[in-house]
Amino acid sequence: MAYAEKTSVGTSQSVMEIERTLTKYGADQFMYGTKPGSVAVGFVMGGRQVRIVVPLPDKTDKQFWLTDTGRDRSETAALKEWDQACRQRYRSLALVVKAKLEAVEAGITTFEEEFMAHLVLPGGETVGQRLLPEINEAQRTGKLPPLLPHVG
Secondary structure (H helix, E strand, C coil), rough: CCCCCCCCHHHHHHHHHHHHHHHHHHCCCEEEEEECCCCEEEEECCCCCEEEEEECCCCCHHHHHHHCCCCCCCHHHHHHHHHHHHHHHHHHHHHHHHHHHHHHHCCCCCCCHHHHHEEEECCCCCCHHHHHHHHHHHHHCCCCCCCCCCCC
8 A cells, every 4th residue: 555545635735834844944935836746945055055846746647547347437437536646646645755864953964965856966967867867878878978978
């Protein structure tokens, strides 16, 4: 069973909880936004910009439109299933943010270590967006990329 799979907590309540948690741990700016297929939470803490983007379930995915036995669901029932899956993602996001900040507070890890992939670089992309393709290529080829980009 997935974490918060049966939650009754609405998405807006989860967003408010995330903002309260961030404020409690010292964030001085907070941003929340959605677009089809994802939700983003951004904040600034200790001068560091962070953006966490979470993919949301696709409303057209057959898991929402078919029962476990393969029978068709009504549109109302399918949308209810989809909404439940979205609420679960928001609850998981609230848990992750709180757990990361508590680990930092307890001295288990550092802010930069916990949020590294989500730190926003000067050009607007995150460290994860910038480095994951290079990491994947290094794993695929067994070769590390150059330490510094070729200048010339």
